[in-house]
Amino acid sequence: MSDSTAIANGAPAEAQHEHPPYQRHHFASVEQQADTTNFAMWLFLLTEVMFFGGLFTAYLIMRNWYYQPFVDASHQLSIFWGTANTAVLIASSFTMAMAVWSAEVRRKGTLLLFLCLTLVFGFIFLGIKGIEWHEKWEKHHIPGEHYSVQSFVNPQSDPEVYKEYHDAPLPADAAQKTVEYFFLYFAMTGMHALHMVIGVGILIFMIFRARSGAYTTGHVTFVENFGLYWHFVDIIWIYLFALLYLISRH
Amino acid sequence: MSAATIVNLPDQSTARIPKMNFLTKENGLLSWLLTGDHKRIATLYLISITFFFFIGGALAGLIRLELLTPQTSLMAADTYNKVFTMHGVIMVFFFLVPSVPATLGNFLMPMMIGAKDLALPKVNLLSWYPYIIAGFMAIYTMAAGGVDTGWTFTTPLSTHYLNTHVISTGLAIFVAGFSSIFTGLNFIVTIHKMRCPGMTWFRLPLFVWSNYAASILMVLGTPVLAITLVLVVLERTMHIGVFDPAFGGDPILFQHLFWFYSHPAVYIMILPGMGVISEVVSTFSRKRVFGYTAVAFSSVAIAVFGFFVWAHHMFIMGISNYAALIFSLLTMLVAVPSAIKIFNWTFTLYKGSITFETPMLYAFGFMGLFTIGGLTGVFLGTTGTDIHLTETYFIVAHFHFVMVGGMLMAFLSGIHFWWPKWTGRMYPEKISQLAAVVTFIGFNFTFFPQFILGMLGMPRRYAAYPPEFQALNVFSTAGATILGIGYLLPIIYLTWSLKYGAVAGNNAWQATGLEWQTQSPPLTENFAEIPIMDHEAYDYEWLEKMQEKEVASVG
Numbered sequence: 001m002s003d004s005t006a007i008a009n010g011a012p013a014e015a016q017h018e019h020p021p022y023q024r025h026h027f028a029s030v031e032q033q034a035d036t037t038n039f040a041m042w043l044f045l046l047t048e049v050m051f052f053g054g055l056f057t058a059y060l061i062m063r064n065w066y067y068q069p070f071v072d073a074s075h076q077l078s079i080f081w082g083t084a085n086t087a088v089l090i091a092s093s094f095t096m097a098m099a100v101w102s103a104e105v106r107r108k109g110t111l112l113l114f115l116c117l118t119l120v121f122g123f124i125f126l127g128i129k130g131i132e133w134h135e136k137w138e139k140h141h142i143p144g145e146h147y148s149v150q151s152f153v154n155p156q157s158d159p160e161v162y163k164e165y166h167d168a169p170l171p172a173d174a175a176q177k178t179v180e181y182f183f184l185y186f187a188m189t190g191m192h193a194l195h196m197v198i199g200v201g202i203l204i205f206m207i208f209r210a211r212s213g214a215y216t217t218g219h220v221t222f223v224e225n226f227g228l229y230w231h232f233v234d235i236i237w238i239y240l241f242a243l244l245y246l247i248s249r250h
Numbered sequence: 251m252s253a254a255t256i257v258n259l260p261d262q263s264t265a266r267i268p269k270m271n272f273l274t275k276e277n278g279l280l281s282w283l284l285t286g287d288h289k290r291i292a293t294l295y296l297i298s299i300t301f302f303f304f305i306g307g308a309l310a311g312l313i314r315l316e317l318l319t320p321q322t323s324l325m326a327a328d329t330y331n332k333v334f335t336m337h338g339v340i341m342v343f344f345f346l347v348p349s350v351p352a353t354l355g356n357f358l359m360p361m362m363i364g365a366k367d368l369a370l371p372k373v374n375l376l377s378w379y380p381y382i383i384a385g386f387m388a389i390y391t392m393a394a395g396g397v398d399t400g401w402t403f404t405t406p407l408s409t410h411y412l413n414t415h416v417i418s419t420g421l422a423i424f425v426a427g428f429s430s431i432f433t434g435l436n437f438i439v440t441i442h443k444m445r446c447p448g449m450t451w452f453r454l455p456l457f458v459w460s461n462y463a464a465s466i467l468m469v470l471g472t473p474v475l476a477i478t479l480v481l482v483v484l485e486r487t488m489h490i491g492v493f494d495p496a497f498g499g500d501p502i503l504f505q506h507l508f509w510f511y512s513h514p515a516v517y518i519m520i521l522p523g524m525g526v527i528s529e530v531v532s533t534f535s536r537k538r539v540f541g542y543t544a545v546a547f548s549s550v551a552i553a554v555f556g557f558f559v560w561a562h563h564m565f566i567m568g569i570s571n572y573a574a575l576i577f578s579l580l581t582m583l584v585a586v587p588s589a590i591k592i593f594n595w596t597f598t599l600y601k602g603s604i605t606f607e608t609p610m611l612y613a614f615g616f617m618g619l620f621t622i623g624g625l626t627g628v629f630l631g632t633t634g635t636d637i638h639l640t641e642t643y644f645i646v647a648h649f650h651f652v653m654v655g656g657m658l659m660a661f662l663s664g665i666h667f668w669w670p671k672w673t674g675r676m677y678p679e680k681i682s683q684l685a686a687v688v689t690f691i692g693f694n695f696t697f698f699p700q701f702i703l704g705m706l707g708m709p710r711r712y713a714a715y716p717p718e719f720q721a722l723n724v725f726s727t728a729g730a731t732i733l734g735i736g737y738l739l740p741i742i743y744l745t746w747s748l749k750y751g752a753v754a755g756n757n758a759w760q761a762t763g764l765e766w767q768t769q770s771p772p773l774t775e776n777f778a779e780i781p782i783m784d785h786e787a788y789d790y791e792w793l794e795k796m797q798e799k800e801v802a803s804v805g
Contacts, residue, residue: 026366026444028780036369036443043435047473054477054507058492061503143490177498183490187481 022219034221041225045232048195052236055191059184059243066177068170072152073181074248075165076141078132082245085128086237092121093234100227103220108213111223115207118230122200129193136182143183149175188240195233202226256534256605258760259676265753267674271771286371287774292357293672294378295348300741302344302385307737309337314696314730317723322713330713331398332414336388338401339419343426344385346657347515350522351468352377352433354664355461357672359437361765361772362455364446364781369439377432380425387422391415400711402512405493405504409485417486420479427472427479430518434468437461446764448783452546455763455787456539459546460525463553467514467521470557475511478504505567509560517556519653520620521549523660524591527613530663531595533761534610535602538788541594548587555584565636574633581631588624592617607759608679611686612663619655619693623648626701641711644704650697662689662740669744670758674771675751681743689736695729762793 020030027033063070099114133142139158140148151158152175155167170178206226209215215223259265272289275281282290312333316324325333356374360367368374391397397419399408408416441454441462481492482504491497493504532539539545561569561577569577595617604610626648629635639645670676699722708719715723757766768777785792 024371025775026371032443036439039443040370040373040435040439043438043469047431047435047469050470051473051477054474054481057507058481058503061500062492065500066498144488179490180492180498183484183488183492187484191480 020217020219022217030219037221037225038228041228045228048232048236052188052191055184055188056239056243059188062180062184066174066180069152069174069177070181071248072155072167072170073178073185074244075161075167076136076139076151076158077185077245078135079245079249081128081132082241085125086241088121088125088128089234089237092118092125093231095121096227096230100220100223103210103215103223106216106218108210108216111210111216112207115203115210119200119203119207122196122203126193126196126200129189133186136186141182143179143186147179147182149178152178185244188244192233192236192240195236199226199230199233202229254603254605255607256536256760257607257676257679257758258755259752259758260755262752265755267753267771268769270773271674271769272774273673273771275774284375286367286375288356288360288368288371288374289672289772289774289776291374291378292353292355295352295356295381298378298382298385299345299348299353302340303737305389306337306340306345307734309333309340311730311734313337314727316713317715318727320715320717320720320723325713327713328398331400331711332396334711335398335400336392336396339397339423340388341653342401342515342519343423344381344388346519346653347426347430348381348433349519349657349661350526350664351437351461351464351518352381352429354526354661354668355437355457355522356433358668358765359440359458359461360444361768361776362458362763363441363444363449364764364777364783365440365444366775366777366780368436369444370436373432374436377429377436380427380432381429384422384424384426384429387418387425391418391422394418402508403479403482403504405482405485405501406491406495406499409482409491409494410489410496417483420483424476424479424483427476430468431472434465434472437465438469441465446780446783450783452543453783453785453787454546455525456528456542456545456549457522457525460521460528460549463549464518464521466550466553467518467556471511471514471518474507475515478507478511481507502564502568505564506560509563510557513560513563514553514556516649516652517552519657520660521552523616523657523664524549526660526664526667527595527616528591529761529763530609530613530667531598532788533667533759534607534613535599535604536790537598537602538786538790539594540597540600541590542787544590545594548590551587552584555580555587559584559631562631562636565633566640578631578633582628585624585628585631592621592624606683607666608677608682608686609663609667611683612659612666612689615686615690615693616656616659616663619651619659619690623651623653623656626651639704641709642704643700643708643710646710647697647700647704650700655693655697659689662686665740665744667759668765669747670754671765671770671772673748673751674754675747676754676758677740677747677751678743681739685736685739685743688732688739692729692732692734692736696726696733697729699723699725699729760793760797762788762790767796 023030023033027036095114095117099111099118102111102114136142139151140146141151149172151161152167152170153172155162155169161167203226206215206223272287282294285291312324313330316322316330316333322330356368394415397414397416399412399414399416403416403420441458445454484490485492485494485499489497491499493499493501495501528539528545559577559581561573562581565574565578626644630639630645630648666677666682703719703722703726706719708715754770756769758770759766764781764783765772767781
């Protein structure tokens, strides 16, 4: 990064290099640079909070309006897969934290190990999400032309869910409102999954860079900031898990 | 006009533009497209927003031409709907929101706080690309047949009833949102972390304060608009309703989410303009801005209050009486910090050594027109009168007084004020004074009749109207042609001045800001060495001492 700016300045590269190569030319010190990018990352996460905030608002209002359809629709989600995914994500947050630590103590081997583990957990999460979405597809619970209210007007037709919750059948108009739940479910988990995919992409990029020793020179800002992003995506999931899966179990 | 002037140009027979500056540093298209230099990115923005301004302006011209006669004579009603929608979308999202922050803010912020660049130069460059991509998407939409929802995308109209290009417009605004998030984020980080030694918070120029406040709004508001538009697009593609009542959705929810951004957005548009006015008023009355701290905090107060008034756009949309009451009260409160600014600028003028160069003329225009715009805002914030006035031309006039009379005046004021810094050359003074006066006259002719039209009950957003409104509409259209000349003039003489303008020297206005203490156009690194701020903002005595010292050392 810094090299390109040094060249852009037209000055001989050596003259600019009293400071470490990763320090950008417009910062007075490495500490200022680390501080600044860190602060920027927190601000970026704040915008993400506002972004998801809009979805959460819509969800809470709709849930208040259509309480029973939302409860019944929520029963369609698999607690098993949800819990498994939560565990996977928390584990990945742990390995990510360890990756940041490895970068700080400059251990390239452990850094690579933990980054790869985080990547694997990320893939597992997306895989499980895929299984869950596929199940919705099979039951025609994806909003759109093929949406079916069968499981809600006639709960017995869906024995797996019925034996657990014994939901009373919903009247046809209320059953139609379950589509709102699934719309928001897909919007929220989809937006979350998109963040995961972006995270996985950056992880792969980081693994390549880490192999050439990029993060074990004492300049760990990038890893640290990515860690913040990863933990943030994890926290969003915790809220989704509580609001979409757990909220209707008593 | 008095002969007094503070313009201080170097001897033209010997003066030269410095050979080494940010414009001449590197050549070639790529050196611009891949630059990290905030001044070059600001230049890119300046060119692109001017382009969009003229597209939006042409559409405004079409609107006024159509309204010349009571019948739909120039275009069909649905074409008219598309024209005013595109006018709104382009002017709001592609001109007003980025106007001052992305151009002047980008250019000046680092220099004003004594830094070499914004904190995140690559993010800064990254903010320009979404803007351009989004701009092309908007133009594509227009070419492909346009969109006719109005810039407010009211649901369920936008989600189910209209057969126009809502999706591509929505996505264009979504993408443009990234641009303003990145800019806002960059400014906040820069102001927190990049100030030079001695530059405390209360030594910052007020321009920096107001951009800081606007940045907070950008960072907190824009993501909400983004998710709202995503939901509209999803709703339209998948035919599910979060917002459409026919499918069990809630159109009021859309209004809440949309105005949660779009009301603060008007403060995003106006606050940076207020910053420009603070700088200009101080410089051309040779006085420190009266009540510096109050003006600084009033910017922050506007940003904070700005987030709690959005429902005043919804008084007739079925929110409860109690909500209307509270939001009406909160709306009145926003008038307080805005009034603090106006009063303090006025008091700055009091006993100042005022000179009337172009930026100051525009600033006067701002103060008058913004005050009218702001006060009519109080009419609209009062629930009783709002029911009568909303959805009429009164709203149109109010909004244009604040945005065109306020923000555009401030933008032009700032462009003239910092033009010598940006290009190293002066614009021609006499003709630009003329342009400022023409703009002011044309503006009043255009928009003042619209207040009366609104009071008389002429609804907005219709291509045809009852014949008794024609006289005032003719006034308005005639004014628009004058206004158009007022905007064409600057682009002509400013372009002319790039080659033929007088060489401006470092500090053409004898202003105190750090940006004036370096060469014009500045070096890529802004300063030969990082400055140390050893005086308060707007300290004209300090400037005098500095100049004396220089003369002494040269002599």
